[in-house]
Amino acid sequence: MDNPFVFGQSVSGEYFCNRVKEQSDLAAYMRSGQNVFIYSYRRLGKTSLVKQTMAGLDVKHFTFVFVDMERVSTQAQFVEVYSKALADAMVKVDKLQKIRNLFGVLVPTFEISPQGEVSFEFNLAKKVSSVQRGLEEVMELPKKIATRYKRRVVVIFDEFQEVENIGGATFEKFLRSYIQHHKDVCYIFMGSKTTVMFDMFNDPKRAFYRSSSVFPLKAIPAPELVAHMIKCCRKSGKSISRSLANELVSMAGGLPHYVQMLAWHTWETARGKIAAKHLEQGIKNVLQSQSDLFQTWYEQATLRQRAVYRALAVRQDIFSGQALHDFDLGSASTVQSVLRVLVKKGLINHENNVYALADPFFGLWLKERKV
Ligand SMILES: Nc1ncnc2c1ncn2[C@@H]1O[C@H](COP(=O)(O)OP(=O)(O)OP(=O)(O)O)[C@@H](O)[C@H]1O
Ligand SMILES: [Mg+2]
Structure with missing residues (x-):
């Protein structure tokens, strides 16, 4: 028999323990398009909770875009990681050519593995002007997808605290200026550096101040x-x-x-x-x-x-x-x-x-x- 315990990666399905109330609260946020900021200290189960909740929702009505910001340190990388996450999410929804057409200045190339898995690449010219145009395009895409496909788009930024290092307060303002107009999109901001995340959403001087519901994830009860x-x-x-x-x-x-x-x-x-x-x-x-x-x-x-x-x-x-x-x-x-x-x-x-x-x-x- 296989060892039934899992660590070092997010867990779901039969490996996932409890968190029934959290799943139902989070699903309600996703359904209604309410932005939410989830934080806890490290390894308490944020990513697992979000993935488990996603798995319980009807894929016919939702498009989930999972953006892992852990290793993102420049704006160019942000554009690439975000574009790739959007393209990956759309594979389940539309044909490759149509997905390609969603993009304008960002030109995706894709490869199909022998197993039939599609992988996208976005080789962004690293010029400041092209990064800026790429940023503007990628930030508008969730809304464009939500409108065109009449779906609830849920964008999950995992390890969101990294935005602080990408472009400081100016970049936060830039992101917020797009996000606040996207009524059909649910943005989930997750982070584990609790003080950094907390300041981001609770400091009146910051762009994301009180911009989302707050969801502090607590421990799973011992029993x-x-x-x-x-x-x-x-x-x-x-x-x-x-x-x-x-x-x-x-x-x-x-x-x-x-x-x-x-x-x-x-x-x-x-x-x-x-x-x-x-x-x-x-x-x-x-x-x-x-x-x-x-x-x-x-x-x-x-x-x-x-x-x-x-x-x-x-x-x-x-x-x-x-x-x-x-x-x-x-x-x-x-x-x-x-x-x-x-x-x-x-x-x-x-x-x-x-x-x-x-x-x-x-x-x-x-x-x-x-x-
Ligand atoms: N609901 C759960 N049931 C069982 N195990 C869990 C659950 N949630 C988390 N774990 C355990 O904790 C580990 C870390 O979970 P996860 O990666 O979801 O946490 P995280 O808060 O996103 O962590 P990080 O701070 O590193 O991003 C998992 O590999 C698993 O071992
Ligand atoms: Mg995580």
Whole structure:
């Protein structure tokens, strides 16, 4: 039997756990064309939720354009990635020639693989004027498609916070000037650098200020993760008790990615019934697989940052006099400024006034190594 746990890529279908209410809320936004800004800290399940919601909607009425901005750092790349995403989405809707005709200054070329899969290329001349014309064209395309094909177009910008690096405030203004007129299009802005995303939509000086509904994605409740794990184990011919599944979820901080990673390793070590010794081995394997990464994080940290890491590995109240003293953290204001940097980098999560290491296994690694 195959391992039923998945990490390192978005999950959907039988691998997807719960989030029923979130799916129904998001589907309502998509249906009504209401723009929405979804944010959470890293790896909580934003991409999976959007893809799962898309899969539940009728493709006859929707065109989904998925724009991954993770590696986009210039306006020319933005035009290429966005155009390609639009063309890819239209393959299910119309003939290649008609898709080509949707574009004007941007001229797509396409290849068809032996398996019949179409891939588009947009080789944009890198001249400023042609990038600008390409930008204007691609920004109008979702509306053009919505009108011409009488469909709800849903454009999903994943890792949207990257726009900040593409062209700063001017580029944000430029995007907003198009988006605000597209009533038939639903724009979904997703991002994981929560402070960056939050500022973008809540700072009155920014172009996207209050421009969309806000959708903060929360953790999946632990009992749901536990029930999902028991079900997945059962389906794959193995079993796990509720109490052990509970322990596993709690070791992984209740965070979906880490729960799945630990469950994957634990499942691999057991034959039939998953017991405490398999969980122990699973933890060891996770730590081993991540140790180079953790070592790098630790080596790259300043002395003050390391002190904060060590403190957070064992306690939450790191502002108490005792913690400041025991971990040599300096003053409370020093700790604040260290935390600000690490939260921005996504290495520490901050929610409901509680700070925690974003990766629960990093905490375990620190504790074990007694660094
Ligand atoms: N609903 C879910 N059911 C089961 N596992 C999930 C679910 N959501 C997320 N996961 C787990 O978390 C991992 C990360 O999910 P996903 O990539 O959707 O998160 P993300 O918030 O988009 O992450 P990033 O911040 O890296 O963009 C998945 O690979 C999977 O292991
Ligand atoms: Mg994602």
